[in-house]
Amino acid sequence: MAKTHPAFVELAEYSKKIQNYESILALLHWDQETHMPQGGIAPRSQQVSLLSGHIHDERTGRKFKAHLEKLIHLSTGKHKVKGLTKQQGVCLREWWKKYMKDTKLPTSFVEEITLVTSEATQIWAVAKKENNFKLFAPFLQKILDLNRKKADILGFSEHPYDPLLENHEPCMTTQKVGVIFDGLKKELTALLKKIVKAKQIDDGFLHKKVSEEKQFEIGKMFLSKLPADPSYSRLDLSSHPFSMSIHPHDSRITTRIIPNAFMSNIFSVLHEGGHMMYEMGLPVEFWGTPLAEAVSLSIHESQSRWWETLIGRNLPFWKHFYPLLQKSYSGLKGVPLERFYRAINKVSPSCIRVEADEVTYCLHVILRFEVEKQLVSGKLPVSDLPEFWNEKMRELLGVTPPTDAQGCLQDIHWALGEFGYFPTYALGNIFAAHFFSAFAKQIPDWDKKISKGDLSFIRDWLKKNIHQWGRTYTSEELAKRVTGKPLSEDAYCTYLKKKYSAIYDL
Amino acid sequence: MAKTHPAFVELAEYSKKIQNYESILALLHWDQETHMPQGGIAPRSQQVSLLSGHIHDERTGRKFKAHLEKLIHLSTGKHKVKGLTKQQGVCLREWWKKYMKDTKLPTSFVEEITLVTSEATQIWAVAKKENNFKLFAPFLQKILDLNRKKADILGFSEHPYDPLLENHEPCMTTQKVGVIFDGLKKELTALLKKIVKAKQIDDGFLHKKVSEEKQFEIGKMFLSKLPADPSYSRLDLSSHPFSMSIHPHDSRITTRIIPNAFMSNIFSVLHEGGHMMYEMGLPVEFWGTPLAEAVSLSIHESQSRWWETLIGRNLPFWKHFYPLLQKSYSGLKGVPLERFYRAINKVSPSCIRVEADEVTYCLHVILRFEVEKQLVSGKLPVSDLPEFWNEKMRELLGVTPPTDAQGCLQDIHWALGEFGYFPTYALGNIFAAHFFSAFAKQIPDWDKKISKGDLSFIRDWLKKNIHQWGRTYTSEELAKRVTGKPLSEDAYCTYLKKKYSAIYDL
Structure with missing residues (x-):
């Protein structure tokens, strides 16, 4: 490390510090899902919110920016200094990408989406239990609006779904995924048709x-x-x-x-x-x-x-x-x-994605990809979702969900605000x-x-x-x-x- | 809370935030002692050290001081503003005491003691296992010197053990504890003498x-x-x-x-x-x-x-x-x-404190109190500790530890830097x-x-x-x-x- 630029050394130390906080946050989540007594949920939410906020402050704070600025042009991500190793270049590229992403969304927006999804998650659980899509619909609408706003803030040239997808899978676009999924859908539905006609397995x-x-x-x-x-x-x-x-x-x-x-x-x-x-x-x-x-x-x-x-x-x-x-x-x-x-x-x-076998699993995902695209682009109104979902299920899998709970209400992802994750x-x-x-x-x-x-x-x-x-x-x-x-x-x-x-x- | 002074409200929020960090730290410790995989120890030390440092920064930072200063005179702890409720007065008194304590010890001193005790704890474990007091002695000496320095920084008028004791038990002094322990020692040794002569119990x-x-x-x-x-x-x-x-x-x-x-x-x-x-x-x-x-x-x-x-x-x-x-x-x-x-x-x-019954338990503690007082005042050189310990054991409990591992090396407290805890x-x-x-x-x-x-x-x-x-x-x-x-x-x-x-x- 003798020749390493001092600003790089400081950035690396900073990055390790943030990662240590991320590790602590991971432990809080692990504990919550495994051993935490029931009474711990309210205080745990406070702990997680405090620590997440602190991590966000560290990631987007002046110190981090100042170190970054010494080494790269923040507008383009291009190096200011020469003589960096390839590995150091990788670090700078990724730190820069993360910094730009983290600073793009205003704190007020992040707080709003946290608030909405926190309530939506609870409502979703009730709606699923009671098989009542209408209860969840207004929350889904709000989350969808916020995701459209997010897409606008993050920016896109072709499809508003692009930045949401890219958020979960860098270097993927709606178009690229569409091509792959179209090919896959064709093959999987053909294979599935043959299988359902064949002699069935007793398990x-x-x-x-x-x-x-x-x-x-x-x-x-x-x-x-x-x-x-x-x-x-x-x-x-x-x-x-x-x-x-x-x-x-x-x-x-x-x-x-x-x-x-x-x-x-x-x-x-x-x-x-x-x-x-x-x-x-x-x-x-x-x-x-x-x-x-x-x-x-x-x-x-x-x-x-x-x-x-x-x-x-x-x-x-x-x-x-x-x-x-x-x-x-x-x-x-x-x-x-x-x-x-x-x-x-x-x-x-x-009907249920998480119970699906290898052949049908991706069809469940393709369905969600198609639904999400249409919801985000506005082609599919939220109120039409259950019917559209069931139609797609028949088309892709040949089954009709008996209830919305086993249909479009089955996954937690949308209630959590996640669009673009399923693919x-x-x-x-x-x-x-x-x-x-x-x-x-x-x-x-x-x-x-x-x-x-x-x-x-x-x-x-x-x-x-x-x-x-x-x-x-x-x-x-x-x-x-x-x-x-x-x-x-x-x-x-x-x-x-x-x-x-x-x-x-x- | 309508009439509450805004600086008090802010202090209370600040105090809750710090307590949330303390809760997270508590979870890190709990996990370390219960479920953490063995490989987690090195990263856990980093997490604990990072979070402890952050908590110390929050407790002693300018923001906390500024809020505190609005309500009280930092030199005396007396209220600046009137109209506080009794409960608010209690909070201010305690925040002030904690703040004064936390800011008294320089960061360099805290870091030094952390470093020394971290190594000492490992050496102590080896020394206890190998029954080798001489291995631990130089570390005990260092820790003792640091505790004397700590006593000087914290200040005392009668006995250098006072501020160490007060650190663990506010409102207690060496003299007060001495009076109580003397009375207790007299009664316990007399009772014990009678019991060992009585018919013994088969358990x-x-x-x-x-x-x-x-x-x-x-x-x-x-x-x-x-x-x-x-x-x-x-x-x-x-x-x-x-x-x-x-x-x-x-x-x-x-x-x-x-x-x-x-x-x-x-x-x-x-x-x-x-x-x-x-x-x-x-x-x-x-x-x-x-x-x-x-x-x-x-x-x-x-x-x-x-x-x-x-x-x-x-x-x-x-x-x-x-x-x-x-x-x-x-x-x-x-x-x-x-x-x-x-x-x-x-x-x-x-010979072992943690295995002691109700009658002998406090005698183990009184022995440690007497040893600590003499170590801190310098009357007892570290090299004489094993002999002094065994003599006291005979005097108080009528037994002689067969090894130092079962004698003065049995407890972890000193390796952790803790003097004044045992009482x-x-x-x-x-x-x-x-x-x-x-x-x-x-x-x-x-x-x-x-x-x-x-x-x-x-x-x-x-x-x-x-x-x-x-x-x-x-x-x-x-x-x-x-x-x-x-x-x-x-x-x-x-x-x-x-x-x-x-x-x-x-």
């Missing part, structure tokens, strides 16, 4: 009751088999599974126990474990700078879906782990591996399969290795190709760097068609 | 192995019987039991499981439960101001010892709870209540018995009520007489207000003599 043996203690024990067993240092992680229960990285050496994941669906717990552990291993694989020596930050939500999701689906719902994985699972849970005695494998991959169009769920799958195509080419015997229980070579590959780079590359650059090809839905469609043609004898 | 049935799960379940059962809202608290395991109040509605306690001493877990729950109920009983409407803060460490300890000993080691309590315990743990079948009661009150002089452990017992004398007079059938399982009337009495006042009164004022008499060791000595004369047929 009844996966739906016997297994106690919470037993399931949690199994969850911990699978976590312990992942190629991650056990002293850096822990597993807890929460109402919705999530992962929370406090530091690459302190990563916490949760799972949810559904008594009569014990595989759900295992796939949650693999999914959240994927998120966890991404954070653990970031270069700890650069912790607190963009060099040790995840690229984007989609890339994060690519890592969780990689472990949950490409590895965890695949045959080689279960060649090794099925006998272990059978030992832990006697209800699988006598069920052959092949039957188990087909059962955990059963395709069944349903990252599908993009994660697409990135994962795209990366996997290179992985399988470079390590032709990957399946044999996995079927012997070796998982660490997968972690090493991901670390070398994805994790170690932090935010050095954008998600698009990363896709091309790893595979030599720009991102497309091709690899994902090929994977799904091959896998499900075999399972369903298509 | 072997309390030392059979009970599994961790079973013990934890029993711990939770006892917590649930305490008169506290269960949605405001939780129980976890840690290597040393502690209580951590994040808010009156979010209070967390821990217990420790010793396989062959299952009563230890129950008494830990009652002890930490006492701390917890004090924090829960503070007036929540004033949260974030001194009106909702605990008076002092001694008063806090009086509440924990109240529930652990005066209630929890007493016969009326077990009249109701012994049958419940017998149901939970079959090893007590056939053991009569009277025998159980005598066994849990067995007196047995040992509060004994003072807590003295305050508790002092308060109890009034309680028993005002509610003559207290024992009958407890033996029916009623505990809520105790909480109500404590809330009315102690908890609700926050820091309105000093500990001395509180002692006099509650009982009509100034604090002395009399009530405690009377209680111990009566109880143990009966148990040991003296």
Whole structure:
């Protein structure tokens, strides 16, 4: 660091300080969802609000700006000083982008959206419980108006949905996602049509009751088999599974126990474990700078879906782990591996996104993408949403939600003010399969290795190709760097068609 | 609040903000001792250090001072403005005291002591493990020098130990504590002499192995019987039991499981439960101001010892709870209540403070008080400490520690830089018995009520007489207000003599 510009050193220290506050905030959230006594909710809201505000002040304060200004032109993001290393350039680029984003939205706007979404979240919960869309509609309208205002403030040239999407997935546009999703929709609906006509799979043996203690024990067993240092992680229960990285050496994941669906717990552990291993694989020596930050939500999701689906719902994985699972849970005695494998991959169009299988999952996301675009552009009035939703469900999945609670009221995201978030769920799958195509080419015997229980070579590959780079590359650059090809839905469609043609004898 | 001076309103808001940061810090500590993965320790130190520094900056910053100056003369603490309510006066008095204390020690000094104690704590652990006092001695010397410097900065007129003691127990002096401890020492050593000559109690049935799960379940059962809202608290395991109040509605306690001493877990729950109920009983409407803060460490300890000993080691309590315990743990079948009661009150002089019974506990504390006084005044050189310690142990307890690890190296307090803390452990017992004398007079059938399982009337009495006042009164004022008499060791000595004369047929 001898030759490093002093303003850079100060910025890096500042960035680490802010990241430490972010870690504390992460712990507050983790605790709230896992162990906090019920009475803690009101004081916790105050703590979170205070700390979030403080972080925002630090990020947008004069000190940070002054340091930044010494090194770059704030208007363009171009370097003022020469002689920076490539890594330092990456840091400056990302600090600048974040600073511009954070300072664009006026505090009064941020406070307004916080206030509205805080109330909307509670109303949404009641509306969902009582299946009363009309109760939620005025809040959705307010949130939509605020998101349109946000789009105006952030600025856009083609579609007002662009800045909202870009907020969650830098370097993506409505047009780019549209092209990918159109291709995916065509392939998925065609595949689904074939599957529903084929002979259906009986997975009844996966739906016997297994106690919470037993399931949690199994969850911990699978976590312990992942190629991650056990002293850096822990597993807890929460109402919705999530992962929370406090530091690459302190990563916490949760799972949810559904008594009569014990595989759900295992796939949650693999999914959240994927998120966890991404954070653990970031270069700890650069912790607190963009060099040790995840690229984007989609890339994060690519890592969780990689472990949950490409590895965890695949045959080689279960060649090794099925006998272990059978030992832990006697209800699988006598069920052959092949039957188990087909059962955990059963395709069944349903109304609920979070319960969807691999083939239908992205269709749920595509539906939301189309709804959000039309809501934001104003083509679809809020009052017409339930009907539009149900129509799209029939078109894409061939099912009609019996209630709005199981339809357009099912997700919390809009109540939280999040528009443009949903697409990252599908993009994660697409990135994962795209990366996997290179992985399988470079390590032709990957399946044999996995079927012997070796998982660490997968972690090493991901670390070398994805994790170690932090935010050095954008998600698009990363896709091309790893595979030599720009991102497309091709690899994902090929994977799904091959896998499900075999399972369903298509 | 219509007539409240605007500077007071601002100070109160400021005080609440700081308290919110303190709550976050408390969560960081709780998590570190309960659930944090091992790898989290290094990042956690950074988080704690950052947040502690920020809290110190807020407490001593220009804004706080400016608000304070509008209302009081900083040099004397006297009010500048008239028309403040009594409660507002209490807040100002306490804010001023805290501000003066916080600004007296220069940041460089605080940083130095943090650095030294951080290293000393690790060295102490090694020295204790290897029974090597000489390894720890130079660090103890450094810490002692820093404590002497601290005493000089804080100022004193009689004894350099005064400001260190006052730091932990406002309104106490070396002289005052000396008088009380001298009286206590005389009575306790006399009582102990009689007890060791009496027929000894066999408590072997309390030392059979009970599994961790079973013990934890029993711990939770006892917590649930305490008169506290269960949605405001939780129980976890840690290597040393502690209580951590994040808010009156979010209070967390821990217990420790010793396989062959299952009563230890129950008494830990009652002890930490006492701390917890004090924090829960503070007036929540004033949260974030001194009106909702605990008076002092001694008063806090009086509440924990109240529930652990005066209630929890007493016969009326077990009249109701012994049958419940017998149901939970079959090893007590056939053991009569009277025998159980005598066994849990067995007196047995040992070398370790934290394992001590009611009669010998304060003698361990008095020893430390005498050692600390002489170390701080310079009469006792650090190199002579082990010998002096062992001599005092023989004098007070009639036992000689076989090793320094079980002697002067047993406690972590000095490594943490804490001098003047130990006396509060004994003072807590003295305050508790002092308060109890009034309680028993005002509610003559207290024992009958407890033996029916009623505990809520105790909480109500404590809330009315102690908890609700926050820091309105000093500990001395509180002692006099509650009982009509100034604090002395009399009530405690009377209680111990009566109880143990009966148990040991003296």
